[in-house]
Amino acid sequence: MKTVLITGGCGFIGSHLTLYLKKRGYRVIVIDNLSIGRKLLFRGNKFYKLDINNKKKLNSIFEKYNFEAVFHLAGLSKLTDSFKKKNSYKKNNITSTKILIDLVKRNNVKYFIFSSSASVYGKQKKFPIKENAKTSPISYYGKTKLICENIIKKNCSNNSLKAISLRYFNVIGSNFKNKLGEIHNPPIHLIPIFVKNILKDKPVKLRLNFNTKDKSGVRDYIDVGDIVKAHYFSLQKLKETKKSFYIINLGSKTFYSAKQILELIRKFLEIKKVRIVYSVKKKGEPDKLLASSQLASSFLKWKPKIKISESLKNMILWEKYKIKQKKLFYK
Ligand SMILES: NC(=O)c1ccc[n+]([C@@H]2O[C@H](COP(=O)([O-])OP(=O)(O)OC[C@H]3O[C@@H](n4cnc5c(N)ncnc54)[C@H](O)[C@@H]3O)[C@@H](O)[C@H]2O)c1
Known part of the structure; x- marks a missing residue:
């Protein structure tokens, strides 16, 4: 072995x-x-x-x-x-x-x-x-x-x-079946921050001075x-x-703005309206990141297969689980 x-x-x-x-x-x-x-x-x-x-x-x-x-x-x-x-x-x-x-x-x-x-x-x-x-x-x-x-x-x-x-x-994502996922506390990435705040009935911060179509950051x-x-x-x-x-x-070659991500999460959680607090981008944040996956595909013979809907579903289950099992994760 x-x-x-x-x-x-x-x-x-x-x-x-x-x-x-x-x-x-x-x-x-x-x-x-x-x-x-x-x-x-x-x-x-x-x-x-x-x-x-x-x-x-x-x-x-x-x-x-x-x-x-x-x-x-x-x-x-x-x-x-x-x-x-x-x-x-x-x-x-x-x-x-x-x-x-x-x-x-x-x-x-x-x-x-x-x-x-x-x-x-x-x-x-x-x-x-x-x-x-x-x-x-x-x-x-x-x-x-x-x-x-x-x-x-x-x-x-x-x-x-x-x-x-x-x-x-x-x-992004989580292997919820095997109880694995992101554990940063407080969360540091966009989706866990959005999901946690919404689940806890808190407003979410949306940064809106990026040089993109809808003014929010675009990521792969x-x-x-x-x-x-x-x-x-x-x-x-x-x-x-x-x-x-x-x-x-x-990367996945598919990209979403923060605003689009928020809308996807809202729909997943079947919530009518999310309370939003508007803010500006942080130091060190580029407007847009989108990967060329050509080399990964030709050299590694690797292609991403998991859809964002699947990732979001598992992340929401994971965040709910962490909130329920708070003592397990946070001292
Ligand atoms: N999550 C992302 O989207 C992303 C994107 C690009 C790159 N990365 C890189 O991928 C790697 C893993 O990311 P992640 O999201 O799993 O982060 P994570 O914070 O969940 O995991 C990093 C782990 O490293 C451990 N660690 C930190 N310093 C250490 C040290 N000096 N000795 C021993 N252990 C130490 C931490 O306890 C933690 O468990 C990191 O290097 C990160 O910079 C992550």
Whole structure:
């Protein structure tokens, strides 16, 4: 049985990936410091509560297992926070990645898959955005992801380490059947914020000074179920290709404005009217993000399959469950 390591495996995407790889026959080792993640989302074979900045302890885990691959998802990801808490973002995103890559090489791990983000693109004029578009992040979070990509690239070579950096667009959804979903408290992403507020009978904040048709931000939403499959395909691909470093967008090619999303949620919840408080966009938010999925489709042979209606249905069930089981999730 092949063994893989997932960092951040008790978080939203990491927990879904853990379950998916386990079902595919991998022995999955998870490391998470639980700063955001929750142990109740752990679905792997062995869990270590550990900060990946702890090089000594991390190395002992590498020495214990003969990892075939490392999936690096751990990190901080709140846009606005990243400006205010630069040191923390530097430590949890950049320094930790340096440490991890160093140990990956020292312990002869062959494959590395990194969770990057569309935020490396910043403001773009041409859509859909291709991987070779000029990167110019407008948030410190985006900068940390770009720096990490460069660290990884520098450490790759054909006869040692091969890596893929996956630039996710807006990841949504929940595997409600297996009780997995987003756990940020308070929520940091648009849909969980909208759903939670509506369910709690609170007004929702709609930011309306984006340079788009209806003045709200436009995003490319992709379900977490499709995202985890792309990780699996990435690992299989790395084993058969020659180049040592790849960057691949993961988006759905379908995009919605925040206003449209709100309307979809309203209909799903069968509510007549949502109370809205109007606001302006936050620092670090681009007007529009829309992925070109050409490379993911031709290289990974991956195509997103899950419809936004399915994602929303599961997210609403998940938010309702979290509200009901409050004590399980929030200290
Ligand atoms: N969710 C999205 O839409 C999205 C989009 C683009 C990129 N990403 C990236 O994907 C990755 C996973 O995202 P997510 O939404 O699952 O986030 P998440 O916050 O739910 O999960 C991240 C996990 O990493 C853990 N962690 C943070 N710092 C750590 C450290 N120093 N040591 C050990 N564990 C640590 C947290 O406790 C958490 O469980 C992140 O790197 C994020 O930046 C996410």
